[in-house]
Amino acid sequence: MDSRNPPVLRPEHPTPRPLALLAQEFGLEHTGSLDGVEVTGVTLSTGDLRPGDLYAGIQGAHSHGAQFASRAAEQGAVALLTDPAGAELAAGSGLPVLLVDDPRAALGEVSAWVYRTGADSANLPLLFATTGTNGKTSTSYLLEGILRQLGLVTGLSSTAERHVGDLTVVSRLTTPEASEMHALLARMREGGVRAVAVEVSAQALTWRRVDGLVFDVVAFTNLSHDHLDDYADMEEYFRAKLELFEPEHGRRGVVCLDTSWGRRVVDESRIPVTTVATRGHASDEDYDAAQWTVEILEESAAYSEFRLTGPDGRALVTREPLIGWHMAANAALAIVMLVEAGFELEAIGAALDADGGIRAYLPGRTERVSGERGPSVYVDFGHSPDAFENTLGAVRRFTPGRTIMVFGADGDRDATKRHEMARVAAELSDVLVITDHHPRFEDPASIRATLLDGARLAEHQPEETYEVSPPEEAIRKAVSLAKEGDSILWAGPGHQDYRDIRGVRTPYSARELARAALHEAGWA
Ligand SMILES: CC(=O)N[C@H]1[C@@H](OP(=O)(O)OP(=O)(O)OC[C@H]2O[C@@H](n3ccc(=O)[nH]c3=O)[C@H](O)[C@@H]2O)O[C@H](CO)[C@@H](O)[C@@H]1O[C@H](C)C(=O)N[C@@H](C)C(=O)N[C@H](CCC(=O)O)C(=O)O
Numbered sequence: 001m002d003s004r005n006p007p008v009l010r011p012e013h014p015t016p017r018p019l020a021l022l023a024q025e026f027g028l029e030h031t032g033s034l035d036g037v038e039v040t041g042v043t044l045s046t047g048d049l050r051p052g053d054l055y056a057g058i059q060g061a062h063s064h065g066a067q068f069a070s071r072a073a074e075q076g077a078v079a080l081l082t083d084p085a086g087a088e089l090a091a092g093s094g095l096p097v098l099l100v101d102d103p104r105a106a107l108g109e110v111s112a113w114v115y116r117t118g119a120d121s122a123n124l125p126l127l128f129a130t131t132g133t134n135g136k137t138s139t140s141y142l143l144e145g146i147l148r149q150l151g152l153v154t155g156l157s158s159t160a161e162r163h164v165g166d167l168t169v170v171s172r173l174t175t176p177e178a179s180e181m182h183a184l185l186a187r188m189r190e191g192g193v194r195a196v197a198v199e200v201s202a203q204a205l206t207w208r209r210v211d212g213l214v215f216d217v218v219a220f221t222n223l224s225h226d227h228l229d230d231y232a233d234m235e236e237y238f239r240a241k242l243e244l245f246e247p248e249h250g251r252r253g254v255v256c257l258d259t260s261w262g263r264r265v266v267d268e269s270r271i272p273v274t275t276v277a278t279r280g281h282a283s284d285e286d287y288d289a290a291q292w293t294v295e296i297l298e299e300s301a302a303y304s305e306f307r308l309t310g311p312d313g314r315a316l317v318t319r320e321p322l323i324g325w326h327m328a329a330n331a332a333l334a335i336v337m338l339v340e341a342g343f344e345l346e347a348i349g350a351a352l353d354a355d356g357g358i359r360a361y362l363p364g365r366t367e368r369v370s371g372e373r374g375p376s377v378y379v380d381f382g383h384s385p386d387a388f389e390n391t392l393g394a395v396r397r398f399t400p401g402r403t404i405m406v407f408g409a410d411g412d413r414d415a416t417k418r419h420e421m422a423r424v425a426a427e428l429s430d431v432l433v434i435t436d437h438h439p440r441f442e443d444p445a446s447i448r449a450t451l452l453d454g455a456r457l458a459e460h461q462p463e464e465t466y467e468v469s470p471p472e473e474a475i476r477k478a479v480s481l482a483k484e485g486d487s488i489l490w491a492g493p494g495h496q497d498y499r500d501i502r503g504v505r506t507p508y509s510a511r512e513l514a515r516a517a518l519h520e521a522g523w524a
């Protein structure tokens, strides 16, 4: 599979639907004849278009999709859904045109109609959604893992992968565009999937990628500094996430109170919500007020054990093969989501006990890539100050020797978080290796310089700080400095298998590079 252009999953046996009926049911103005025209799919990208598709021509940041209508027609599109400006651009394409004011706003409902995946459709799986700054992917994988332990065929849509039962494909966006989302759901239904965990980004809500879906349970993990390139300030970023807690998107909600933004979600949500808080991490007031509470009972570099206590005093004690209190918070959130969906806490407990705890593999989330001998090496997807604090803090707690942090920062993404990321990294590590991540169109040397400046702001300075480019050299350097008992945390790349350098996705795997560096150093 080419990870630079992973496939879009669609139903294998779509049922054609008459386009004239779509126009009639949605009351759409149209040009060109719709007589006998049947539609089997929807896309907003000519790169993914299949014969029989309705092509949605939307105004993007760079171009208007309708200008590619002739190409869409050549590739077998049966019609174009666009706005008046798009209709003009597509005049020579020969495609019938369905007119709407805002095609992006129409895309969810139209896709739900074409794929029969709207909220009132038959045989839809149970739908779970998770939003928040950190922990969406982790919570979604944990939720999917527990659902599997409960014996259900599952689906997953995350930053890392999409799953349909045992089928796995690499993801492009965290949350796919609405047309892809509905196609994926239709494919899941075809594959007998009974429950789906979906990760919903703030951008997905802003760009209406989950329109036409009503999740049975939605969840909020936390909010902290990120994405202030896409949103003017934290308030605007918060408001984008809050959309998931509207009746159009969720029936019931579970809110984690570990950051103070959780309380805001509870106050402003328009659906019934329950709350969960972690001892020692939520404020005392929020911990006391929470309906569900989480206490860490035992922690090691190999697992975390916790107790989840419900509103009526019922409790569940379990463990997960993950490091850090935040992963226990994510697991607890997943369990409360299941209870809100109607699963019995006792049944969940029994299924987990039978397996000795939660079974979940989280690709590139504090993933240990080292073997029995030598330093412990973890590859992580963290790219925000809060993620660094929690992940580095957890690794440090279980490291008898020195903690070595390797990281870079995304180019062309929220530059305002770079100083704080570097400050936190310096504060909590013994050795800092500053390197490159995805430079995109920025100068990597100037990103590194900003990170070095940020690191100098830390009160506690690492024993050693290095600036090493490119990252394959940086991980070699880190491994060369490490001894038995030391840990290396390489934060940023996580599961990803490419680097974006000037718009080109260069194949690259931090996990493989870290293993190769260990091998070269004789630790394999
Ligand atoms: C800001 C944003 O969300 N941009 C999305 C948008 O791109 P765009 O507006 O630049 O599109 P454009 O290039 O102007 O093209 C306009 C239209 O013409 C179509 N087109 C264009 C060229 C062509 O040859 N054929 C064709 O059909 C495009 O598919 C598009 O529909 O429409 C594209 C098509 O769906 C998306 O891939 C793209 O996401 C980009 C890649 C992106 O990086 N988005 C980020 C901000 C994002 O959404 N991130 C979040 C979460 C991240 C996190 O949590 O860390 C996510 O959910 O992934």
Ligand SMILES: Nc1ncnc2c1ncn2[C@@H]1O[C@H](COP(=O)(O)OP(=O)(O)OP(=O)(O)O)[C@@H](O)[C@H]1O
Residues within 6 Å of the ligand: 132, 133, 134, 135, 136, 137, 138, 139, 159, 174, 199, 201, 221, 222, 326, 327, 329, 330, 365, 366, 380, 381, 382, 383, 386, 387, 388, 390, 391
């Ligand atoms: N509940 C949490 N609180 C704080 N940090 C967390 C939490 N859960 C995970 N993290 C850390 O945040 C980083 C990203 O984790 P994860 O991929 O699960 O989050 P995400 O919300 O999916 O992120 P993204 O939106 O970038 O995909 C990792 O470093 C992880 O260790």
